[in-house]
Amino acid sequence: MxxxxxxxxxxxxFREHWLKLLCINVVIRFITIGxxxxxxxxxxxxxxxxxxxxxxxxxxxxxxxxxTIYYINASTDGRKIxxxxxxxxxxxxxxxxxxxxxxxxxTTLILLPFxxxxxxxxxxxxxxxxxxxxxxxxxxxxxxxxxxxTVIRQSGVMEALRxxxxxxxxxxxxxxxxxxIFLAALVGSFAVSFFLIPSSxxxxxxxxxxxxxxxxxxxxxxxxxxxLYIFVFQVYTHSPxxxxxxxxxxxxxxxx
Numbered sequence: 001m002x003x004x005x006x007x008x009x010x011x012x013x014f015r016e017h018w019l020k021l022l023c024i025n026v027v028i029r030f031i032t033i034g035x036x037x038x039x040x041x042x043x044x045x046x047x048x049x050x051x052x053x054x055x056x057x058x059x060x061x062x063x064x065x066x067x068t069i070y071y072i073n074a075s076t077d078g079r080k081i082x083x084x085x086x087x088x089x090x091x092x093x094x095x096x097x098x099x100x101x102x103x104x105x106x107t108t109l110i111l112l113p114f115x116x117x118x119x120x121x122x123x124x125x126x127x128x129x130x131x132x133x134x135x136x137x138x139x140x141x142x143x144x145x146x147x148x149x150t151v152i153r154q155s156g157v158m159e160a161l162r163x164x165x166x167x168x169x170x171x172x173x174x175x176x177x178x179x180x181i182f183l184a185a186l187v188g189s190f191a192v193s194f195f196l197i198p199s200s201x202x203x204x205x206x207x208x209x210x211x212x213x214x215x216x217x218x219x220x221x222x223x224x225x226x227x228l229y230i231f232v233f234q235v236y237t238h239s240p241x242x243x244x245x246x247x248x249x250x251x252x253x254x255x256x
Contacts, residue, residue: 002171002174003174003177003178006174006178006231006234006235006238007178007231009234010227010230010231010234011227013072013076013230014226014227014230017071017072017075020071020075020082020083020086021068021071021083021222021226022222023083023084024064024067024068024071024083024086024087024090025064025068025218025221025222025226026218027083027084027087028060028063028064028067028087029060029064029218031060032056032057032059032060032061032063035056035060036053036056036057036060039052039053039056040053058098059094059098062094062097062098062101063087063090063091063094065097065144065147065229066090066091066092066093066094066097066147066151067086067087067089067090067091068086068090068226068229069090069147069148069151069152069229069233070086070089070090070093070151070152071083071086071090072229072230072233073148073151073152073233074086074089076233076237090151093150093151093154096150096156096157096160097147097150097151099157100146100147100150100157100160100161101143101147103157104142104143108135112131115131115134116131119131136176136179136180137172137176139179140172140175140176140178140179141164141165141168141172141175141176142161142164142165142168143164144228144229144232145163145164145167145168145175145232145235145236146160146161146163146164147160148232148233148236149163149164149167149236152236166239166241167235167236167239167241168235168239169239169241170240171235171238171239174235175232175235178228178231178232179228182224182225182227182228182231183224183228185223185224186220186221186224186225189216189220189223189224190216190220
C-alpha cells in the first residue's frame with residue numbers, strides 16, 4: 001500500500017514539475033557531452049582518453065542527480081527555484097557525492113573476492129546470483145538515500161551512509177522494488193529503441209537513426225531515473241528516523 005502511495009505522489013509531482021526537471025537534465029547533459037567531446041579533441045589517443053571520458057560522464061551523471069535532488073527538495077519546501085539555480089546549487093555536492101560513490105565502488109571491489117570465496121561451495125550460477133542480489137540490495141538501500149542526505153543536509157560521507165542505512169529501515173523491499181521497476185524500464189526502453197530504429201535510417205550527413213538515438217539517450221533516463229529520484233525522496237521524507245523534512249505536496253510546490 002505504501003508503495004502505491006509513494007508512486008502516486010511521484011507521478012503527481014513529476015506531472016507538475018516535468019518541464020523544469022527536463023530543463024535541468026537537458027542543460028547538464030549537453031554540458032557533459034560538450035566536455036566529453038572537448039576531452040576527446042584535446043587529449044591523445046589511448047586508454048587514458050577512454051578513462052577520462054568515462055570520468056567526465058560519471059561526474060555529469062552525479063551532477064544531474066544532485067541538481068535534480070536539490071530542485072525536488074527546494075520546490076517541495078515551498079521555495080521558488082529556477083532550473084538554472086538548481087543546476088548551479090547542484091554543483092557544490094558533486095565532490096562529496098563522487099567520494100561517496102567511489103568509496104562504495106572501491107569497497108565493493110575489495111570485498112567481492114572474499115564473498116566469492118565464501119560461496120565457493122555453490123555452483124557458479126548460484127554464486128553469481130547471490131552476489132548480484134547482495135549488490136542490488138545494498139545499492140538500493142544506500143546509494144540514492146546517502147546522496148540525498150549529502151545534498152539536503154550536507155552530511156559527510158560516513159554520516160550519509162549511516163543515515164541511509166537507518167532511513168531505509170522498514171522500506172527496504174519498497175526501495176528494491178522501485179529500483180527494479182524504474183531501472184528495468186530504463187534498460188528495456190534502450191533495448192527496444194535499438195531494435196525498433198532500423199539501421200537503414202541513415203542518409204549520410206543527416207543520420208536520422210543517430211538523432212533519434214541521441215533523443216532517446218536524453219529522454220529515456222529522464223522518464224525513468226528522475227521519477228526514481230522522486231520516489232526515493234518520498235521514502236527519505238517519510239522516514240521516522242530523521243528530523244522533519246518537507247513532503248511532496250501539490251499545495252506547496254512550485255509547478256513547472
